[in-house]
Amino acid sequence: MAYETLEVTIAGTLATVTLNRPDVRNAFNEKTINELTLAFDELGRNELVRAVLLAANGAAFCAGGDLNWMKAMAGYTHAENNADAMQLAQMLRTIYLCPKPVVARVHGDCYAGGMGLVAACDVVVVADVANFCLSEVKLGLIPATISPYVIKAMGEQASRRYFLTAERFGAAEAYRIGFAHEVVPADGLDAKVAEIVKALLGNSPNAVKEAKTLVRDVAAQPVTDALLADTALRIAHIRASEQGREGVASFLEKRKPGWLN
Known part of the structure; x- marks a missing residue:
């Protein structure tokens, strides 16, 4: 517009x-x-x-x-x-x-x-x-x-x-x-x-988006069992994501990740 x-x-x-x-x-x-x-x-x-x-x-x-x-x-x-x-x-x-x-x-x-x-x-x-x-x-x-x-x-x-x-x-x-x-x-x-x-x-677009949300959600929160469970769930989700798998694979294979191609 x-x-x-x-x-x-x-x-x-x-x-x-x-x-x-x-x-x-x-x-x-x-x-x-x-x-x-x-x-x-x-x-x-x-x-x-x-x-x-x-x-x-x-x-x-x-x-x-x-x-x-x-x-x-x-x-x-x-x-x-x-x-x-x-x-x-x-x-x-x-x-x-x-x-x-x-x-x-x-x-x-x-x-x-x-x-x-x-x-x-x-x-x-x-x-x-x-x-x-x-x-x-x-x-x-x-x-x-x-x-x-x-x-x-x-x-x-x-x-x-x-x-x-x-x-x-x-x-x-x-x-x-x-x-x-x-x-x-x-x-x-x-x-x-x-x-x-x-x-x-140069970073994973999805990871950058999730990291921005992570800071906003975790800042000033007390370290409780609920917070530990929440952060564990977040890393589990992103490890299994398409860009999470691609990022680890590209690092191990010594090549650029797909989001840079």
Whole structure:
């Protein structure tokens, strides 16, 4: 489909979703939220796509919510505000639950809701010139809908500080608190992203999908008999799967697995 606020391309097995409102620092509005939801839902169901890259055009990655959109929301009823917030929540969940691995390429400033977009991704690569800010409290708001993903990404203690202070922090701090997986010079950003994408595309598509689900399901769970049984069942299923058998056989036979042919 044609998008107004995004560019969506597919090259081989890699899809790229690019925020394309550089004139407003890629701040998102209702249209962007709807288009991101549709794009990630469609790409998640596309059998040809094995990984998704989330990027942005212009100087900033994402400045959060569009001010005109937020101004309009001030006149909404409580029910209208709730429905609008649920659309944002659904968009973030669609990215988070996308069955394909999602890599965020953060080349510039990433504020407020933009941090929610990044936190919903699986791998986060950041240019060293990028800055971050959870600025909601400066506007009398709170980062509510993005909080499930941001708190998972940066932890409770860091969230306590940055949710409350709205301080701006740099790429090095994003890495220290675990929000970013990699921080690289701006001129090395594409090379690092390409390296990670290559690693993802070299792995079993089914195993990558199941591994993503595994992390989500097991994180923070107590080690109970039920969890042991669940994880044992998962490995038993994947050992018997077509790609599981092919992966082991190709390793033993010293050849490429079928998903690379």
